[in-house]
Amino acid sequence: MARRSSTPSGEEQDFQERILDIDVEEEMQGAFLEYAYSVIYSRALPDARDGLKPVQRRILYGMSELGLRPDRGHVKSSRVVGEVMGKYHPHGDGAIYDALVRMAQPFTMRLPLVDGHGNFGSLDDGPAASRYTEARLAPAALLMTGSLDEETVDFVPNYDDQLLQPGVLPAAYPNLLVNGASGIAVGMATSMPPHNLVEVIGAARHLIANPQCSLDDLMKFVPGPDLPGGGKIVGLEGIRDAYLNGRGTFRTRATTRIENVTPRKKGIVVTELPYLVGPEKVIEKIKDNVQSKKLQGISDVKDLTDRKHGLRLVIEVKNGFNPEAVLEQLYKLTPMEDSFGINNVALVDGQPRTLGxxxxxxxxxxxxxxxxxxxxxxxxxxxEERLHLVEGLLIAILDIDEVIQVIRSSEDAAVAKDRLMEVFDLSDPQATYILDLQLRRLTKFSRVELETEKAELERQIEALRAILGDEKLLLKTVSSELADVAKAHGTPRRTVLLESAGTPLTASSPLEVSDDPCWVLLSSTGLMARTTTADPLSNEGGRHKHDAVVATVRTTARGYVGLVTSRGRMIRLSALELPTLPPTNGAPSLSGGAPLAAFVDLPRGEEPLTLVSLREDSPGIALGTALGVVKRVTTDYPGNKDDWEVISLKDGDAVVGAVELTTGQEDLVFLTNVAQLLHFSAAVVRPQGRPAGGMAGIKLAGDERVVFFGAVDPAADNVVVTSAGSSGALPGTEAGSLKVTPYAEYPAKGRATGGVRAHRFLRGEDTLLLAWVGAVPARAAAANGVAVDLPPATGKRDGSGTPAPTPIAAIAPAFPAGPADQEPGAAVPAEAELPPGDGEGE
Incomplete structure (x- = not known):
């Protein structure tokens, strides 16, 4: 039996020499730190510049390299996953496909970056496998990847150093704020809600123009998150904390309304749910609470959601239960009210930071x-390189025969190039370009093209040098490009912001809502609310934080108000269904209201004008139409209808203004598009029944139209506000010239006459963009609700205006201060965009 030598061989000695003794604790610490570093910087946290995690960035870049543009066909998602995994992201197909799906879900992203085709999941179900779905880039993704080939960002090696990939995308809009982000790293996490693109870009442009602006200035543009599924955000204190220091919490609520689901039973209809909450989760929680006796008053729950009408969850309420009280219990016990914690953690210069x-x-x-x-x-x-080549080519065309002779007499291309450079004083690139030129380019027409191209190149070079040489011009270019993005891809706000949830009801006291006096308000951006404070706009300095009230009416909490529309209809609205603005020492923002569309569905072309009370002891309402008709409507309102006609309109006519009278002795005022103002006493207009068509109010000529109708107290301090511009400009894009004149400067004339001139047009102006007459102080607001300063009143009734700082969408007065149970003034008429038409009233 052979004996094994006790002396180790040479190989064994080498192996033993390579064994290292390592402390387990040190090894675990080092491995953990490497893992934590990889998760933080390469997986979980977004970059603050483009708002993307590495996997999202690699997906968009990979799809861009595959040419999956929005104008091309979809390809299988598995192909995209394979391409990204093989070239840029070797972390498994599951992680890549999950990120791809999220960027394609409209309920997750405020501005989706991937256009998905197939089953990409829902709030309650996951997506189909990648082999069943197809994808391509969404239009917004082109804004993220545009100009990648123009050396705008640095490229870094991929995982195996075989390819290059962008370290960050150019990002033509603030994607991190618009689409938000979520991720869990090691020792830190990020959770950022989506925002509205137009609002975020507005804030970014304001920061460019005013680098030292305050947070309150920016919050005028970005009042809060804008969630993809809509809903309501209750309580804005946490949002301001998050905007200030990067951390905060807010509550989201479902959007609901109370309807008659059967002739004898009311129900709660849910049309929007909190962020990332699905209807099945809500239904399951409701059933669990009903079975455990925690939730009472519910007889059935139905999910009537479809693609045409969107989310519609109907919760039937048992007879004898207050739907408002049941709704409050639903908010407490189900995901119909949820909380969202903001933690703005992102990478800045490679370091994780918490940002406001x-x-x-x-x-x-x-x-x-x-x-x-x-x-x-x-x-x-x-x-500049192209201009250099064009200049050389123009030299060659001028002496084309000699150029050909030099080339033909040369032994080879190298000699020909040297001789061209020597004879014509050309550079090496110019000579090479001429040698590579096709003979068909050497024509007289080509010379004209080259001279045109040279002039265009010189113009572009001058413009680019100006941008690079002037920091202000560079910032202006950035701001204008952002404005173009907002115009092309912006959408209206979906989420309603509420300052407070108000006083909650309980199911044990279903009749707790008392019929107290209140004011119902309508804002210039279409928000409605009720409040017990008569003047929620009067805060410090008399300026409102956001939006302007254009219509107010006094009623009670369980009362009704009437909404007058441009088609001559009055629609009954319940004050109880409106969100309540609580009284505060300061001014609550009307952003706490709910959109008018949540309470009434107006057909296309029909615009809301004003709110009126439905009191029988009222002197009635006065209406004015685009064709110059005036009418006083009696208060014989039907009690068994929800909407009815208050004036018979001719074809092509529309109501442009409506106002509730308080004494019947007010002045009725017309203003036309050619700046003619007429006012006369309401006493000369006899009241008529609802089917009547009114009488002649102002005399019009040709294609003239009425742009404003209202009523004022002749004893009050009133002003006339007019804004002139061009009729060829797109609505809402021209600021125009603005003029404020004392109302007393305009003499009264008889009904059915032509009026007097109220505004002298300057060159380029041919119409009134907006007109308004009412009591001071007057408040103006832009289309987004931001306040706009008006110029001081002048005494020239037919003078011209001064340039306005921004387009004005609405003007409204302050309504009376004091408790809501005091006698209110007349409702304030709202401005409405008029449908086209012509003709005269009778």
């Missing part, structure tokens, strides 16, 4: 400015 709103915008603006600067430098270099 201004910090997030500042990081993006600085990054985008650098992108535009690098892009401009690249374009300048390319155009």
């Amino acid at each position: 709103l201004k910090d997030l915008l500042r990081v993006y603006v600085d990054f985008r400015t650098d992108v535009v600067r690098r892009r401009s430098a690249y374009r300048l270099r390319k155009r």
Whole structure:
């Protein structure tokens, strides 16, 4: 039996020499730190510049390299996953496909980056497998990847150093704020809600123009998150905390309304749910609470959601239960009210930081400015190179015969190039370009094209040099590009912001809502609410934080008000269904109201005008139409209808203004598009029944139209506000010239006459963009509700205006201060865009 030698061989000695003794604790610490670093920087946290995690960035870049543009067909998602996994992201197909699906879900992203075809899941169900779905880039993704080939960002090696990938995308809009982000790293996490693109870009442009602006200035543009599924955000204190220091919490509520689901039974209809809450989850929770006796008053729950009408969850309420009290219990016991914790953690210069709103915008603006600067430098270099070649080619065309002779007499291309450079004083690139030129380019027409191209290149080079040489012009370019993005891809706000939830009801006291006096308000942006405070607009300095009230009417909590529309209809609205603005020392923002569309569905072309009370002892309402008809309507309102006609309109006519009278002795005022103002006493207009068509109010000529109708107290301090501009401009895009004149400057004339001139048009002006007459102080607001300052009143009734700072969408007065049970003034007429038409009233 052979004996094994006790002396180790050479190989065994080498192996033993390579064994290292390592402390287990040190090894675990090192491995954990490497893992934590990888998760934080390469997986879980977004970059503050483009708002993307590495996997999202690699997916968009991979799809861009595959040419999956919005104007091309979809491809299998598995192909995209394979491409990204093989070239850029070797972390498994599951992680890549999950990220791809999220970027395609409209209920997750406020502005989806992937256009998905197939089953990409819902709030309650997951998506189909990648082999069943198809994808391509969404239009918004082109804004993220645009100008990648113009050296706008740095490229880094991929995982195996075989390819290059962008370290960040150019991002033509603040994607991190618009689409939000969520992720869990090691020792830290990020949770950011989506926002409205138009609002975020507005704040970014304001920061560019005013680098030292405050957080309150920015919150005028971004009052709060805008969730993809809509809903309501209750309580804004946490949002301001998050915008200030990067951390905060807010509550989201479902959007509901109470309807008659059967002739004898009411129900709660849910049309929007909190962020990332599905209807099946709500239904399951409701059933569990009903079975455990925690929730009473519910007889049935039906999910009537479909693709045409969207989410519709109907919760039937038992007879004898107050639907409002049941709704409050649903908010407490089900996901119909949920909380969202904001934690704005993102990577800045490779380091995780917690950022407020201004910090997030500042990081993006600085990054985008650098992108535009690098892009401009690249374009300048390319155009200078092209201009150099064009100049050489023009020299060759001028002496084309000699150029051909030099080339033909040369032994080879190298000699020909050297001789061309020597004879014609050309550079090496110019000579090479001429040698590579096709003979068909050497025509007289080509010379004209080249001279035109040279002039265009010189113009572009001059513009690019100006941008690179002037920091203000560079920032202006960034701001204008952001404005173009907002105009092309912006959508209206979906989420309603509520300052407070108000006083909750309980199911044990279903009749707790008392029939107290209140005011019903309508804002210039179409929000409605009720309040017990008569003047929620009067805060410090008399300025409102957001939006302007254009119609007010006094009623009771269980009472009704009437909404007058441009088609001459009055619609009955219940005050109890409106959100309540609680009384505060300061002014509650009317952003706490709910959209008018939540209570009434107006057909296309029919606009809301004003609110009126339904009191029988009222002197009635006065109406004015686009064709100059005036009518006083008696108060014989039907008690068994929800809407009825208050004037018979001719074809092409529409109501432009309506106002509730208080004494019947007010002045009725017309203003036409050619700036003719007529006012006369309401006493000369006899009241008529609802079917009547009114009588002649103002005399019109040709295609003239009435743009404003209202009523004022002749004893009050009133002003006339007019804004003139061009009829060829797009509505809402021209600021125009603005003029404020004392109402006393305009003499009264008889009914059915032509009036007097109220505004002298300047060159380029031919119409009134907006007109308003009412008591001072007057408040003006832009289309987004932001307050606009009016110029001081002048005594020139037929003078011209001064340039307005921004387009004005509505003007309203302050309504009377004091408790709501005091006698109110007349309802304030709202401005409405008129449908086209012509003709005269009778």
